[in-house]
Structures are given as structure tokens and as C-alpha cells.
Amino acid sequence: MFTLASLVRNASLELRVLVPGPPGALEEPVSWVHNTELPDPSPYVGERELVLTNGLWADRVTADEFVANVKRARAAGVVFGLREETPRTPEELITACREARLPLLEISAAVPFTAVSRTVSAMYADERQRDLLGMVHRGDALATAISHGAGVSGVLRVLTEDHDLPLVVVDRRSRVLAAVGAELGEEQVRAVVAGLTRRPPALEVDLGEERAALFPVGAVGDVEAALICLRPLAELSLAEREALEQAARFLSLEVAKQQAVQAIEMRFAGELLEMVLSGRTVEAAGRLRAFGVDPAHPLAVCAVAFAGRDATVLPGTAEAVGGFLADEAIPAAVVGGSQDIVAVLAWRRPEEELPFLAERLVETVNRRFPGRRAVCGLGGVAPYSAELRRPLLRARETCRVLRRSRSGPAVRAFLELGTHRLLLGLVDPEVVTGFADDLLAPIREHDARRGTDLELTLRTFLEHDGHWARTAAALHVHVNTLRNRLARITELTGRDVGRTEDRVDLFLAFAAQDADWSLGRPPSRRPGGGPGQEG
Structure with missing residues (x-):
């Protein structure tokens, strides 16, 4: 884009700055020029356009009103064209622009507005040519970087030679492949992956303190990674966006190459296990x-x-x-x-x-x-x-x-694994959990119906290796109460805790349920609670 200052520097246009506007306004980019004599051109003037006018609206609105309308359109400024009827820029227009902090330029009567339009068009053509040449040169550099094995980091280095941008490349597997001038935390990486996996992928992602632009990187028909610029899209110039999109396309080649290499490496590694086992x-x-x-x-x-x-x-x-x-x-x-x-x-x-x-x-x-x-x-x-x-x-x-x-x-x-854990691991989970459910169900039904603690008692007894006194102390009950409860358990389950093989059955039932993630219910109560109730 051109600037007001660049137009003023062109001597053939014979422009003179009457009101410079706020500091730096003359160096701000201008999108285009718009010739108008409408009292209210705001519906037609685009943002950052330069308004060219001869002041023919003066018999319908005041200078203050016209400038307010131009300001409302967010125009870049006003160029007043002198003519025989108005050999000097009206003082009220100068005052209105000064008060509105809107740049005002004056153009000689000898220079038509078409000269400004032609100059702007030439500037745009030169700028576009430079952009295209830059894109070609950058494309050559990107292709060279990839062909020479520079990888993702090499692509980012080429990109930052022309544009000073904070960049990160993240893939769908939450890996940071490369970064230049930026660093992402784990939460930010997850936010990027979430935006990347959306359909369609997000254009921007919220990284907490800032928003970042996301440029998808495709490989083998799908989006596999993203080039992240830690700036919102609105803050990126057209040239920067085009450069990022170009880099993303070249990154697609690099990501596809990496995927092919990884697939070969994984197969190469997988054969190692077959060799060892055979x-x-x-x-x-x-x-x-x-x-x-x-x-x-x-x-x-x-x-x-x-x-x-x-x-x-x-x-x-x-x-x-x-x-x-x-x-x-x-x-x-x-x-x-x-x-x-x-x-x-x-x-x-x-x-x-x-x-x-x-x-x-x-x-x-x-x-x-x-x-x-x-x-x-x-x-x-x-x-x-x-x-x-x-x-x-x-x-x-x-x-x-x-x-x-x-x-x-x-x-x-x-x-370190107990023998019982290895044995349980060899049995189908449905068989194991079915055995545990069938064996322990009578105890749990009795506890639910009578408000007793038979299951807690049995667990505590097994965890204390069948020691009566220590179990009773852990449960805060008398040994006779413990004997009554264990006798009731024998009646309900048909398993006598005094016999080794029956005690093993009960132990394995608890072990199976404690290790069985498929049941989806919370773990049973553990020992250490208050006084139990009679069984």
C-alpha cells in the first residue's frame, strides 16, 4: 500500500500538506483513492481510502459536516483540488480537519485528480510486482531448503528473512516441530491441536493472553499440522498472510516426507520384535x-x-x-x-x-x-x-x-507382580468378574438389606492375613463379634475362611474386582472406619 507521505514526495503531483493529522498519520498505509462531491460520502468511501474533492458540496453542507462524514467512514484523509473558483483551500475546511485530526492535502489546479489515480495505480503495480518477485524468490528458497534437508526449521528461517514474525509449527500429535521467536506452553499446544482438528480448521486460536493466526498444513489428503503466527489475522498485512500461506504449502511437502520416513522407521522397528521372539x-x-x-x-x-x-x-x-x-x-x-x-x-x-x-x-x-x-x-x-x-x-x-x-x-x-495377578491376567475379564460378582453378591446384598459391614470385615480379615486379634482391633470390635460375622459370611458364600482354598477364592474375588476396570463402579470401602455392626 502507498502512504500520504509517498504521494507528497512525488513532485509531479504538486501536493502540499495543510493538516498533517495525528503523529504518524502521513506514514499510515492508504488503501485507494475515492473522488467524490457528495455531501455525505461515508456509505461509499472505504476504510483508509483517500478522499479527493473540489468542494462542490459546500452549498449543501458545512465543512464541519463534510469532514465529520469523511471521518465516520474512517478515510485516510482529504485532498482538496484547487480550481479557478476556489484558488485557495477554504479556511473553514482547514479548521474542520485540524479539529477532527484528519490529514488534509492541497493539490494544484494544474494537476487533475486523474494524475493522482494514475500514480496510485502505478504504485500498486510496482508493489504487486515486487510481491510477486518476492514470492518467486521465497518459493525458490523454500524449495532449496526442503531439498537440502533443512526441514521445518529451515522453512521458518526462510520465511523470517522477509517478515519478522513469531512462528511455531505444531502437528496433530501435539509435537512442536519448530519455532522461531515464539514458545508455546502445554495448554497452548493443546489449544492449537483443538483448533487444528476442527472441521473446517479454525482460522484463529485463543492462546490465553493472545490470539494467534492458524494456517493449516496438509499432508496425504488431510490436515496434519499447523503453522501458527502469534498475531491475530487482523494485525497481519496482506503480504505477510500471503507469505504464511505459501510457507504452509511448502511445509505440507516436508510433513508428508516426515510421515513417510516415520512409517518406514516404525515398520523397521516392528520387525525387531519378530526377530527377538523368533x-x-x-x-x-x-x-x-x-x-x-x-x-x-x-x-x-x-x-x-x-x-x-x-x-x-x-x-x-x-x-x-x-x-x-x-x-x-x-x-x-x-x-x-x-x-x-x-x-x-x-x-x-x-x-x-x-x-x-x-x-x-x-x-x-x-x-x-x-x-x-x-x-x-x-x-x-x-x-x-x-x-x-x-x-x-x-x-x-x-x-x-x-x-x-x-x-x-x-x-x-x-x-514385583504377585502370582495371582499374572493368573488373573490370563483369564478373560468377563469370566473373572462374573466369578467375583457371583461369590460376593450375597455378602453385599446382606449389607445393603441389614446395614451390616460383612464385606468390610472380610476385606480387613484377608488384609491382616487371617489374624483374629489384629483384625478385631482394626475394626474396633470384639473378637467374638468378628467370629460371628465370619460365620455369617460362611453361611452366605459357602466359603470357610478357616480353609486355605476357600480363603484363596475370596481373596481372588476381591483382587479381580479391584483390578477390573470394566465394571465402572467405585472401589469398595476399605478398612479403617468406625465401629462395625453385628453381623
Whole structure:
């Protein structure tokens, strides 16, 4: 766009500034020129247009009224054209513009308004030509950056050579791919992803203290990422918006390339598990070397998943695990699947430090996916790659057991799991919960009908390893009261807590329900309450 100052500097137009307006007004961009003699041109004058007039409206409205109408249209200013009848700009027009803080220019009678229009058109043509040449040069630079492997960061560097803008590129998996002059917090990244996944994608996103413009980046027929400019669309010039849209198109090529590479890497990594499980140790060792993992040194295996019903692995989980290990400077091969993520990592530290690393890993995944509960199973450390099969199986089995737990530790090693948990993990959930419901239902019905605490009593007895005195003390009841309650439980369930096999049945029923996330009901009351009632 041109400015009033640029027109004044053109000597051929013979323009003179009579009222400069507020500070900087002469340097503000002007959208176009509008020739009018209407008393009220506001319905027709566009915002930031320059009004050209000879003052033929003077016999119908005052100068104050005309200027007020022009001001209401948000015009850039007024150019008064001198003529034989008005060889000088009327003083009342000068006063009205000064009071309204509206720029006023005077043009010589020898220069027609068409000269101004032609000059403005030429300025626009030159500006557009410069923009087109800049777009071509920028396109060449963007293509060069991508072809030379500069990646997303390289695209942003090219863009900021012409425009000083705060930029961030975020993909649908909540990953910040690159940033220049800007930084987003986790909440802001989630807001961007929410706007990106809308149909159609949002044009702007609210980042809390500011609004940001969003330019979708497509790949393989869908929107996979967004170029974010931390400025509202209204504050971006036309040239800046065109440059951002051009960069977004080139980013689409880079994102598509990254997706293809990731797909190959995931398949490459997935074959590693098949090699380990099938005993192809030589091939597995070679594959580990390809990931920068030395197969001749100790290797640890961990499996990460989400707990809950049908908790399939979310897109981006493998990247989150791989990114965490990369930040920890631990070489690893990360394999993504639909149920869990397996990581085989070089481990030259004491084995007892592995759970602490796993705890930090789980915290990282939870931050990336709020509302989900990540768990991690540890299979131990193998001395070298040929011994990986057992740690791999143990890690995945431990993870599978943890996935069915609605509470408790998020990280467990295989040897820390009770035998009963492993056995329950092998049985279909419907069979396990059906067994628990059938066995415990009479107790719960009795408690509901009579207001007793038989279930709490049984839980407390089992948790105190069948010790009568300690159980009675925990429940704040007499031992005889405890005996009466347990006798009533035997009548209701047919299980005698004095017999080992019956006690195991009752213990497994509680364990199954405590670990069964599919029931959807709150956990049963735990021991430690006030005095119970007679059974």
C-alpha cells in the first residue's frame, strides 16, 4: 500500500500538506483513492481510502459536516483540488480537519485528480510486482531448503528473512516441530491441536493472553499440522498472510516426507520384535545397531500403555517415548503397536535405577495426553541382544496386567507382580468378574438389606492375613463379634475362611474386582472406619 507521505514526495503531483493529522498519520498505509462531491460520502468511501474533492458540496453542507462524514467512514484523509473558483483551500475546511485530526492535502489546479489515480495505480503495480518477485524468490528458497534437508526449521528461517514474525509449527500429535521467536506452553499446544482438528480448521486460536493466526498444513489428503503466527489475522498485512500461506504449502511437502520416513522407521522397528521372539538373534543384533544400540552390551526392555477399557495406544505415544529417551541421551529402538509401545534401550547403569527412569517416562506421557493414565511394565535387563526374549515377554506381560488395574503403581517390574495377578491376567475379564460378582453378591446384598459391614470385615480379615486379634482391633470390635460375622459370611458364600482354598477364592474375588476396570463402579470401602455392626 502507498502512504500520504509517498504521494507528497512525488513532485509531479504538486501536493502540499495543510493538516498533517495525528503523529504518524502521513506514514499510515492508504488503501485507494475515492473522488467524490457528495455531501455525505461515508456509505461509499472505504476504510483508509483517500478522499479527493473540489468542494462542490459546500452549498449543501458545512465543512464541519463534510469532514465529520469523511471521518465516520474512517478515510485516510482529504485532498482538496484547487480550481479557478476556489484558488485557495477554504479556511473553514482547514479548521474542520485540524479539529477532527484528519490529514488534509492541497493539490494544484494544474494537476487533475486523474494524475493522482494514475500514480496510485502505478504504485500498486510496482508493489504487486515486487510481491510477486518476492514470492518467486521465497518459493525458490523454500524449495532449496526442503531439498537440502533443512526441514521445518529451515522453512521458518526462510520465511523470517522477509517478515519478522513469531512462528511455531505444531502437528496433530501435539509435537512442536519448530519455532522461531515464539514458545508455546502445554495448554497452548493443546489449544492449537483443538483448533487444528476442527472441521473446517479454525482460522484463529485463543492462546490465553493472545490470539494467534492458524494456517493449516496438509499432508496425504488431510490436515496434519499447523503453522501458527502469534498475531491475530487482523494485525497481519496482506503480504505477510500471503507469505504464511505459501510457507504452509511448502511445509505440507516436508510433513508428508516426515510421515513417510516415520512409517518406514516404525515398520523397521516392528520387525525387531519378530526377530527377538523368533530367535533370529543375528538379525536382531544388526537391527539394533541400525538404531544406534550396541547389541553386545546390556539392554533393558520396557513396555508402555494406557490403563482402561479398550485403551489402545494413542497416535504420538511412540514419538513421546522416543523423545523422552532421546532427551535422556539413551540410545533406544522404540516399537509402536496398537496395545503397547515397546522400547529396547541401551542400559549401562545399575538395574535398580530403571524404575526411576520409567516413572519419569510415565509422567512425560501423562503430560502429553492429559486425562489418560499411562503404565509401564519392566522386563529386566539382558546382558546382550541374544538374551532379549525373556525380558521382552516379561515387560509386555507386566504391562498387560497393569493395563487392567484402575489404580495402584503405574510402574512395575515382572518380579514385583504377585502370582495371582499374572493368573488373573490370563483369564478373560468377563469370566473373572462374573466369578467375583457371583461369590460376593450375597455378602453385599446382606449389607445393603441389614446395614451390616460383612464385606468390610472380610476385606480387613484377608488384609491382616487371617489374624483374629489384629483384625478385631482394626475394626474396633470384639473378637467374638468378628467370629460371628465370619460365620455369617460362611453361611452366605459357602466359603470357610478357616480353609486355605476357600480363603484363596475370596481373596481372588476381591483382587479381580479391584483390578477390573470394566465394571465402572467405585472401589469398595476399605478398612479403617468406625465401629462395625453385628453381623
